Amino acid sequence: MSLELFNLKGKVALVTGATHGLGMAMAMGLGKAGATVVINGNSSQEKIDNALKEYAVAGIEAKGYKFDVTNEADVKANIIKIETEVGPIDILVNNAGIIKRVPLEEMEVAEFEQVIKVDLVSPFIVSKSVVKGMIARKSGKIINICSMMSELGRSTVGAYAAAKGGLKMLTRNMATEWAKHNIQTNGIGPGYFATSQTAPIRVDGHPFNDFIVGRTPAGQWGDPSDLEGAAIFLGSKASDFVNGQVIYVDGGILATIGKPANED
Numbered sequence: 001m002s003l004e005l006f007n008l009k010g011k012v013a014l015v016t017g018a019t020h021g022l023g024m025a026m027a028m029g030l031g032k033a034g035a036t037v038v039i040n041g042n043s044s045q046e047k048i049d050n051a052l053k054e055y056a057v058a059g060i061e062a063k064g065y066k067f068d069v070t071n072e073a074d075v076k077a078n079i080i081k082i083e084t085e086v087g088p089i090d091i092l093v094n095n096a097g098i099i100k101r102v103p104l105e106e107m108e109v110a111e112f113e114q115v116i117k118v119d120l121v122s123p124f125i126v127s128k129s130v131v132k133g134m135i136a137r138k139s140g141k142i143i144n145i146c147s148m149m150s151e152l153g154r155s156t157v158g159a160y161a162a163a164k165g166g167l168k169m170l171t172r173n174m175a176t177e178w179a180k181h182n183i184q185t186n187g188i189g190p191g192y193f194a195t196s197q198t199a200p201i202r203v204d205g206h207p208f209n210d211f212i213v214g215r216t217p218a219g220q221w222g223d224p225s226d227l228e229g230a231a232i233f234l235g236s237k238a239s240d241f242v243n244g245q246v247i248y249v250d251g252g253i254l255a256t257i258g259k260p261a262n263e264d
């Protein structure tokens with residue numbers, strides 16, 4: 001089996017929300033496989049510049065673009081800029097996302113809409129801008145970052161679950177409509193990973209922390225680097241006939257009903 005299938009040399013990969021956490025880990029993986037990495041962020045240019053330093057230390061050739069993934073005009077302008085300054089985008093990873101942990105009956109409509117906008121509408125907006133070039137070139141890879149909440153509910157993250165459930169189906173519909181152009185659209189569903197996003201619920205002694213460690217057959221939180229393999233696979237020739245799938249990288253959470261606390 002030729003490792004050449006996973007070689008991303010000459011490819012340009014855009015990863016949204018890649019200044020930290022899971023986005024950075026997947027971008028690092030694509031870079032290690034040879035891709036030229038383009039990272040997006042929107043909080044500050046300084047955050048992008050600091051992230052680019054981390055990529056450079058890791059020996060990854062990366063470029064940074066600050067734009068708002070929920071703003072179509074901003075996205076369109078920056079995709080044109082990226083494809084002019086770096087090159088045609090071969091791989092798009094829609095990773096940018098937010099979460100608000102609020103019981104549904106207490107959640108403001110504006111909060112609900114914001115989560116849906118960033119986590120579900122922005123993958124549509126960015127993909128719509130990028131796919132035009134992929135259709136013209138008859139080649140492309142789109143990877144949507146889903147979640148356990150694409151399959152499971154959890155108290156306080158209702159808007160997030162609605163968005164991630166919707167993203168799984170958007171992934172399937174993108175595959176349905178774009179596969180004929182030799183574009184593969186798939187998803188990655190991270191389980192529970194040690195990131196800044198999960199820091200509030202991953203505190204020693206926090207009931208959710210112990211619950212997740214017990215609920216995960218692997219018995220631990222995932223390390224962001226555990227996502228590199230799935231990103232490289234879905235970004236490479238190795239997945240040329242894989243379409244509309246979500247690869248859950250979750251230490252086995254979705255495979256099991258779980259076990260009682262006193263069971264080994």
Ligand code: GCO
Pocket residue numbers: 099101146147148149154157160189190191192193197198201
């Ligand atoms: C939460 C977590 C999750 C994880 C991830 C699980 O509050 O339940 O933050 O949302 O981040 O999405 O797949």
